[in-house]
Amino acid sequence: MQQGCRNSQKCDQYISFNDQPSPQMVSSDQLPKNYDFSEVEERWRNTWRDEDNFFDPNSKKPQFVIDTPPPYPTGNFHIGNALNWCYIDFFARYKRMKGFNVMFPQGWDCHGLPTEVKVEELHNITKNDVSREEFRKMCRELTEKNIAAMRITLRKMAFSTDWSNEYITMTPKYYSKTQLSFLRMLASGYIYQSEHPVNYCTRCETAIAFAEVSYDDRETQLNYFDFDGVEIATTRPELLAACVAVAVHPGDDRYHKLKGRTMKVPLFGHDVPVVQDEAVDPAFGSGAVMICTFGDKQDVHWWKQHNLDLRKAIDRQGKMTAIAGKYQGLDTTACRKAILDDMKAQGILHRQEKLAQRVGTCWRCKTPIEILSERQWFVKIKPDEIQKAAHQITWYPEHMLRRMENWVDQMEWDWCISRQRIFATPIPVWFCRKCGEMAVPDEKDLPCDPTLTKPKHPCRKCGSTEFEGEVDVLDTWMDSSISVLNVTGWDGNGNPPYFPAQIRPQGHDIIRTWAFYTILRSVAITGSKPWDQILVNGMVLGEDGFKMSKSRGNIIVPEEILVKYGADALRQWGAMGAATGSDIMFNWNDVVAASRFQTKMWNITKFALIQLEKGGFDKNTEVTALADRWLLVRLSDTIEAVSKAMEEYQFDVALKAIREFAWDVLADNYIELVKGRLYQQDGSRAGACLALHTAFDSLCRMLAPFIPYFAEECYSYLNPGQSVHKQPWVSFTYDDDAARKEGNTLVQVVAEVRKYKHDNNMALNAPLGKVTIYAPHSVNDEGDTGRTINANVHWRTDVAKLDRAITDIEFNRSVVGKTFRKDAQAFMDAVKALSPAELEKPPKTIRINGVETEIPADAFTPKFSYMEEGAKVDVLTVGDVIVTIAKK
RNA sequence: GGGCUCGUGGUCUAGUCGGUUAUGACGUCGCCCUUACACGGCGGAGGUCGCCGGUUCGAAUCCGGCCGGGCCCA
Numbered sequence: 027m028q029q030g031c032r033n034s035q036k037c038d039q040y041i042s043f044n045d046q047p048s049p050q051m052v053s054s055d056q057l058p059k060n061y062d063f064s065e066v067e068e069r070w071r072n073t074w075r076d077e078d079n080f081f082d083p084n085s086k087k088p089q090f091v092i093d094t095p096p097p098y099p100t101g102n103f104h105i106g107n108a109l110n111w112c113y114i115d116f117f118a119r120y121k122r123m124k125g126f127n128v129m130f131p132q133g134w135d136c137h138g139l140p141t142e143v144k145v146e147e148l149h150n151i152t153k154n155d156v157s158r159e160e161f162r163k164m165c166r167e168l169t170e171k172n173i174a175a176m177r178i179t180l181r182k183m184a185f186s187t188d189w190s191n192e193y194i195t196m197t198p199k200y201y202s203k204t205q206l207s208f209l210r211m212l213a214s215g216y217i218y219q220s221e222h223p224v225n226y227c228t229r230c231e232t233a234i235a236f237a238e239v240s241y242d243d244r245e246t247q248l249n250y251f252d253f254d255g256v257e258i259a260t261t262r263p264e265l266l267a268a269c270v271a272v273a274v275h276p277g278d279d280r281y282h283k284l285k286g287r288t289m290k291v292p293l294f295g296h297d298v299p300v301v302q303d304e305a306v307d308p309a310f311g312s313g314a315v316m317i318c319t320f321g322d323k324q325d326v327h328w329w330k331q332h333n334l335d336l337r338k339a340i341d342r343q344g345k346m347t348a349i350a351g352k353y354q355g356l357d358t359t360a361c362r363k364a365i366l367d368d369m370k371a372q373g374i375l376h377r378q379e380k381l382a383q384r385v386g387t388c389w390r391c392k393t394p395i396e397i398l399s400e401r402q403w404f405v406k407i408k409p410d411e412i413q414k415a416a417h418q419i420t421w422y423p424e425h426m427l428r429r430m431e432n433w434v435d436q437m438e439w440d441w442c443i444s445r446q447r448i449f450a451t452p453i454p455v456w457f458c459r460k461c462g463e464m465a466v467p468d469e470k471d472l473p474c475d476p477t478l479t480k481p482k483h484p485c486r487k488c489g490s491t492e493f494e495g496e497v498d499v500l501d502t503w504m505d506s507s508i509s510v511l512n513v514t515g516w517d518g519n520g521n522p523p524y525f526p527a528q529i530r531p532q533g534h535d536i537i538r539t540w541a542f543y544t545i546l547r548s549v550a551i552t553g554s555k556p557w558d559q560i561l562v563n564g565m566v567l568g569e570d571g572f573k574m575s576k577s578r579g580n581i582i583v584p585e586e587i588l589v590k591y592g593a594d595a596l597r598q599w600g601a602m603g604a605a606t607g608s609d610i611m612f613n614w615n616d617v618v619a620a621s622r623f624q625t626k627m628w629n630i631t632k633f634a635l636i637q638l639e640k641g642g643f644d645k646n647t648e649v650t651a652l653a654d655r656w657l658l659v660r661l662s663d664t665i666e667a668v669s670k671a672m673e674e675y676q677f678d679v680a681l682k683a684i685r686e687f688a689w690d691v692l693a694d695n696y697i698e699l700v701k702g703r704l705y706q707q708d709g710s711r712a713g714a715c716l717a718l719h720t721a722f723d724s725l726c727r728m729l730a731p732f733i734p735y736f737a738e739e740c741y742s743y744l745n746p747g748q749s750v751h752k753q754p755w756v757s758f759t760y761d762d763d764a765a766r767k768e769g770n771t772l773v774q775v776v777a778e779v780r781k782y783k784h785d786n787n788m789a790l791n792a793p794l795g796k797v798t799i800y801a802p803h804s805v806n807d808e809g810d811t812g813r814t815i816n817a818n819v820h821w822r823t824d825v826a827k828l829d830r831a832i833t834d835i836e837f838n839r840s841v842v843g844k845t846f847r848k849d850a851q852a853f854m855d856a857v858k859a860l861s862p863a864e865l866e867k868p869p870k871t872i873r874i875n876g877v878e879t880e881i882p883a884d885a886f887t888p889k890f891s892y893m894e895e896g897a898k899v900d901v902l903t904v905g906d907v908i909v910t911i912a913k914k
Numbered sequence: 915g916g917g918c919u920c921g922u923g924g925u926c927u928a929g930u931c932g933g934u935u936a937u938g939a940c941g942u943c944g945c946c947c948u949u950a951c952a953c954g955g956c957g958g959a960g961g962u963c964g965c966c967g968g969u970u971c972g973a974a975u976c977c978g979g980c981c982g983g984g985c986c987c988a
Contacts, residue, residue, distance in 0.1 A: 619939060630951085
C-alpha cells in the first residue's frame, strides 16, 4: 500500500501555479452569509479593465482569432445571441488561460431592410419622402442608438470582448473594405452584371438571393382551361400574357400531333411554339404546361434550354405591365381574378381543383416572391472551390458540414448581390452616359458613393465626362462575409497578417448564408479557407419546445434572467442546456439549478476560508491520509476530463464534471470525511488543508471561463489583489490509482453505514459501538472514518471470522395459512424444530402430526445473526470489504 | 419526396464503435436544523430506453423496416 504522494515531481506543479498562497487571505467573517449576485457582478464589472482583453499585435503567444458574428443592431440582444456569445466567451477565456493571444472582436452588421422599415415607422415617412442621404442619416442614428443599448447587455453578461477590435459595417472605415473587395472581385471576374431572372420581392422592391427565399405551404387553385384546343392546367393564369411556349413530354402520345406546331394564346392572341421536354410530368394536370417568363424556377430552366422569348408581364411593384393589355396596372391577385372571369365568360375555363403548393416568399416580409428578369450584379459561384475549402475546415459538430455540402450541391444560379434599397454599401461604379462604359474609382478613393460623386477620369472608351452613378446597393451579406478579412487585418495589400482565423462560431440557421458567403469570398480574395474551425450552435427554443416567437408568447429575454438570477446563472444555463450544436430549450429549472450550485460553491468557499485561516496550510506538506490523496486524485481526473471537453467545445460535459467534483466529491464526501480532522488542532490537519486549498484553487480556475464574476469573487478571498482571469489554466496532475480505488471504497463504506443508521431509525450522527472494517490493504485514514460515522473504527487486513447463526424464522403467513389451514401452527412448530443445518438447506418434506407433508415454496425464510469474537454484530459488505458493527 | 437530426421514469437529460442491478437534474415522498450550507444533508418511490423484426451467449447501444418530432432543401 502506497503512502503519500508517489509522484512528487507532478506534485510540484501545484507549487508552480501558486506563488503567494494563503498568508494574506481575507478573514472569513468578512464573507457575507449569502451570495448577492447583483452586488458582486456590478462590483467586478466596474473593476475589470477592457485592456486586459485586447488582442496584442506584438505578442509572442500563439494567436487565437475568433471571427465572431456581427449581430444586427435591433437594440435587443436576444437569447439566441446570448447562447452563441456564451460559447464564444467560454473558449475565449479558456484559450487566454491556456496562453493564447486571443482576439474576441465585436462587430455590428448594420445595413439592411429592417432598419429602413423601422426608420419609416419612427419618422412616419416613406423612404421616398426624403433624400437618400437624409434617409441614410436617420438609419445611422437609429443604429448607433441600438448598438449602445446592446453593448450594455454584452457587458452585463461579462463577455470578455476585445473592444479595441470593434467594427461597425456602416462606418466608412468598414464599408470601404466592402467596396475594395467588390472592386477586386470585379477585376478578377468573380463579379459581373447581367440581365438574368432573379428572385424579387415586390413589397421590398428589391432583388433577393436564393438564401433569402423561404418557403410557405399554401393552398391554391389549379385551373384547367382550353388553350387553342388543348387543355392546360395552371396555377398562375395571370401570367398568360407572359406565356412564351407550351411544353409536353416527348413520349406523351396524346400530344404527338402538336409537334412542330405553334399555338395561339387565349385572351391575348400571340403565337407560341410547342416544345418537348423530359421534365414535363405527363401525370400532372393535363400533361401539357404553359411556360411563362417567369412563374417559377422550372420556367427559367425551360426558357434557357429552349431559347424562348422573354415577355415581362409583372413589374417591380408587382403590377401588370403593358403587354397585359387591358389588365395593365392590376396587381397579380386582381389580374388573376379578372382573367379567370374572362375565361369563364368565353366558356374556356373547364374546371378548377384545389392544390397544395409551396411558394417561395421573402424571408423578411413573407410576401410571395416573383421571378423577374432584371439587370443585376452577381457573384460567380464555383462549387468545387467552396467544397474544397469547406472540407479543409474542422466542423463542430461534424455533421453540420453536410448542410454546407447539400447547399453548395444544389446551387443553380449565381449569387445576386445588388439590391434596390438605400441603407447599404453603395456599389462603387459609374456608367458613361454616352457609351455606357463602366467606370470604377481608384482604390485609394474608397469609400465612394457614386450617386454623390463623379469619377476622376474621363470615360476610357469615349472620353466623355458625363456619368451616371449606380443606384443599386450591395446585399448586406457582402458586408458581413468579409468579417474574417476585416478582423485578420486585410487592407488589400497581400494576405491579411492574422489570416486565417482560428474559429468561426455561428448558428446553423445561417450556414447557407454567412458561412457559405464567407468561404466563397475568402477563397475568391485570398485563395484559402477563412478559418481552421467552425463551431455551430443550435437555436434556442421556448419552454414549450417551439421556436420563440411573438405569436406564441414564449419569448424569454436575457435581461429578465439577468435581473432574477444574474449573468453567471444564465451562462451556466448556456453551458449545460445541451451539447454544442443541438437546439436547446429554454428552461428556468436549469437557471435555478445553476443558482443553487453557486450557493453551494459559496458555502464551500466559506468553509475553505474558515479552515485555511486557522493556519496549518503548507504547500510542501506530504499528503498521506487516504481521504486527502483520494481528493487529489479525483481532482486530477476532473481536470483531465474538463480540459479535454474544453478542447472539443463540449461545455456541457466540462461544466457537469466541475459541478460533480465540487458538489459530490468535495462537499458531500471529502469535507464530510475530514471536517472532524480539520476541527482538531494537531498536525494531521496539514494534509487536509493542502488538499482543500488545491481543490478550491483549481475549481476557481476551471469555473473562471463559465462564471467569471463568481469565480473572481471566490478566488479574491484566498488571493487578495489577484484575478483568477489572469491565472493559467489548471495543470495539476496527481497519479495514485490505489487512492482512487480505496478512497471510492471508503466513501461507499461511509454511505453504507449511513444507510444502516437510516434503516435502523438512528440519527446520522448517532454513536455506534465498535466498527471493524476488513479491507484487503491497510489504510491510513487519520481517524476520518471514525469521526465521520461517530464510531470506534478498527481497520483490519485479516479475514473476518464470523459465525452465522439462525436467530429466527420468518413465515410467509399467506402461503402457510392457505396451505395448512388449521395445521398451520403445527407446521410452524415443526419447522422451528429443524436443526440449523436443515433450516439453511430445507428438506422437501416435513412430518406434521405424524404425516409426511410437502413444504411449499416460499413458506419461510430463516433470519441470521452474526457473531464476531463472541459478540453479536451486524454485517455490511462493500465489494471485497466487510464491515462489522457491534450491536449494543 | 430527398438530406440531416432526434425519440430514455411526471418533465428535461447522460450513456449509443454491444457486456454486470440505465446517469444526473427538477418534481415527488420519508427522515434529519450534526459549529460551510434547510437556497442544505441522507434515504425511498417512479423507466416495456418510440414500435416491430434481425444479428449475438448478450442490444438503450449494431442492422433492417415502421411510427412520431425538429431542422434544411426540393
